[in-house]
Each structure stands twice: as C-alpha cells, then as structure tokens.
Amino acid sequence: MHSFSLSLAAALLALAASVSPSLAAQDPAAARKAVEDFLYRQTKDLPGRVNIVVGPIDARSRLPPCEIPEVSLPPGGRAWGRTHVLLRCPSADSNWSQYVSAHVQIKGEYLVAARALSAGHVLGESDFAPQQGDLTDLPGSVITDPRLALGRTLLMPTAAGRPLRSDLLRQTPVIQAGQMVKIVSRGSGFQVSSEGQALNGAAPGQPIRVKAASGQTINGVARADGTVEVAY
Secondary structure, X not given: OHHHHHHHHHHHHHHHHHHHHHHOOOOHHHHHHHHHHHHHHHOOOOOOEEEEEEOOOOHHHOOOOOOOOEEEOOOOOOOOEEEEEEEEEOOOOOOEEEEEEEEEEEEEEXXXXXXXXXXXXXXXXXXXXXXXXXXXXXXOOEOOOHHHOOOEEEOOOEOOOOEOEHHHEEEOOOEOOOOEEXXXXXXXXXXXXXXXXXXXXXXXXXXXXXEEOOOOEEXXXXXXOOOEEEEO
C-alpha cells in the first residue's frame, strides 16, 4: 500500500510538471510596460511634459504568456486624455487580445486672456498670458504658440483667464476692399511691380482680386506686408 502511495504521488507530480506551462499567465507588469512604452512613443513629439497612467490588466483572464505583445490604437483612437489601446499577442501558440485603459496627461503651457476682451479685438502681446495645465483637459484648438495669436481678431467676447482658441479667432485683413495696393508679379527669372485697386479684403495668405491700371482684373494672394503676389 505504501509503495502504491509513493507511485501515485510521483505520477501526480509528473502530471503537474507537464501541465504547469499551459497554466502560466501573461505577466501583467510586462503587459502594462508594453502599453506604457507604446503611448510614450506616440506622444514624444507633443508639446509639454507627458505623464501616462495605464489601467489594470485583467489578471483573472489568465492570458497565455506572449514573448512580444503588440499594442495599437483602435480606429479613431488617440494617445490623448482618457483612452483605450488594444493589447494583443500575434503568436499562433497564444493568440489573444484585450483592451486596456490609459490616461495620457500632457502638462504644458497655453495662452489665456490677460483681461476681458471684446469681439473684434485684434490681439496684441499684452492681451494674453501663459498658463500651465493639462492640455488634454482643454479643447484641441487651445493656442500654445503666441505667434498663432498675435494680430488675430477675436470672433466673440473672451473673459479674463479663459483659454484662447484658434477656432474662435480669425486672421485680421491686411488689405481692405477699395484700397490701392502694390502688385508683385513673379515668374521664372522675372519680377514686375505695379499698382491696382483691391476688389475685396483679405488676410495674409488669402486670395484677392485686384483691378489693375489697365482695367484688367488680376487674381493674387495677399501677403503680410499688404502687397499682392501674382505667380506666373
């Protein structure tokens, strides 16, 4: 009887050794590190300081180990704010996938109104001030570069301390309808200047129609210095 017990114990140990690899589970820490590394790569070119918090990996699912798990964003997903990524193993031996939550914070500087500003106001340097915060908590159109605010016109009143947004600004016209303007015509190897009358107003980079001294209507592009460029 004692000999039978020893034989049974040895058989059970051998069976446990044979099945233990199949019962091994994916290390949650390694999976979380793969997600974190992926999100840091996705955000490396964003302005500001990046902080990423990866949500829990469901250990109860006991996913088979994966040597090199793959991480991707689902269609329409962004490495921004509260998001989800797809964690999957492409191996034929352990093919699985799981969605993992994450919180991507971008701590950076953005611009706010330094005082109450009215609609139609053209922004100058004294009209805005930098402020620090999580850019992912703000509208995507928030302005972080002062050059994108200077000289722009507000479309609506803005209270002091409110973030400046590019979708609530418009470029300020440098040419008004009826104004006499300098026309600079450029082509391969030549440049000719003349004068004409603007038929419409335009901001830098916008198309404009000009009536030349000859009476001909010319189509060009308004430049920041108030000239009209015509390319041939």
